[in-house]
Structure formats: C-alpha cells, structure tokens
Amino acid sequence: MNIVYVFIGGGIGSVLRYALGRLSKTWDIPLPIGTFLSNILAAAILAIVWSMSDERSSKSWFYPLLAIGFCGGLSTFSTFSLETVQLMRNGQWMWAIFNVVFTTVICLLIVYRLSRNVSV
Numbered sequence: 001m002n003i004v005y006v007f008i009g010g011g012i013g014s015v016l017r018y019a020l021g022r023l024s025k026t027w028d029i030p031l032p033i034g035t036f037l038s039n040i041l042a043a044a045i046l047a048i049v050w051s052m053s054d055e056r057s058s059k060s061w062f063y064p065l066l067a068i069g070f071c072g073g074l075s076t077f078s079t080f081s082l083e084t085v086q087l088m089r090n091g092q093w094m095w096a097i098f099n100v101v102f103t104t105v106i107c108l109l110i111v112y113r114l115s116r117n118v119s120v
Contacts, residue, residue, distance in 0.1 A: 002064040009069020013042070017074050030095045032083035035076060036103055042075035043107040047114035 017038040024034030049067045080103060087096035 001061070005061045005064040006069040006072075009065040009071075010073035011069075013070040013073025013075075015073075017076060021079075030087070030092055031099055032080075032087075035079050035083055036099070039075050039077075039080060039103055039107055040110065042071040043110045044114060045074070046071040047111040051115045 017034075020037050020041075021034035024032070024037070027033060046067055049063065049071070053063055053067070080099075084096050084099050087093075087099060
C-alpha cells in the first residue's frame with residue numbers, strides 16, 4: 001500500500017512544483033525562483049515530517065505520502081542542475097553561483113533548524 005501513498009504524494013508534489021514554476025515565469029528575475037521555492041518548501045516540509053515521525057508513523061501512510069512522495073515530487077535536483085547550467089551557458093555566472101550557494105545553504109539551514117530535535 002505504501003507505493004500508492006508515494007504515488008499520490010508524488011503526483012501532488014509534482015503538480016505544485018509545476019504550478020510554482022509557471023507562476024515564477026511571470027516574474028522578471030534571472031534566478032529560477034520556482035525551482036528555488038519548490039526545493040525550499042520541500043526541505044521545510046520534509047524536516048517537519050521527519051521531526052514528527054517515530055517508528056510507528058514511518059510505517060503508516062503519513063511518511064510515505066508526505067516525506068517520500070510529496071517532498072520527492074516537489075523538490076527537484078535535476079531541474080535545479082539544468083537551470084544552473086543554463087545560467088552558466090548564458091554567461092550569467094554570478095546568478096549561477098548565487099543559485100547553487102543560496103539554494104544549498106538555505107535548504108540545509110531549514111532542515112537543520114526544523115529537525116534539530118531529531119537524533120540520527
């Protein structure tokens with residue numbers, strides 16, 4: 001049954017990522033803000049879900065639906081990589097570097113901050 005939860009969550013997360021990407025195209029900014037927002041939101045939700053999870057919840061519908069499915073569908077390393085390379089190929093090196101550093105640091109800080117009470 002977990003595969004169904006992952007499938008449903010992944011579909012919803014992917015649709016939200018698509019919507020954020022389309023919305024961000026209306027903004028006049030060289031940074032791929034839709035992908036950035038998707039990754040930040042997914043990192044925050046994943047950290048919160050992980051913080052709330054225990055042995056029982058990781059075996060229920062909650063974790064596969066939200067952490068694996070939804071956050072997996074919402075976040076996108078492949079699009080982040082492609083858009084960063086496109087910035088570099090367009091000669092926008094500062095935006096490319098900013099995208100890599102800003103996305104990575106912000107995502108790590110969010111996960112660290114929101115999951116600080118979780119032991120690994």
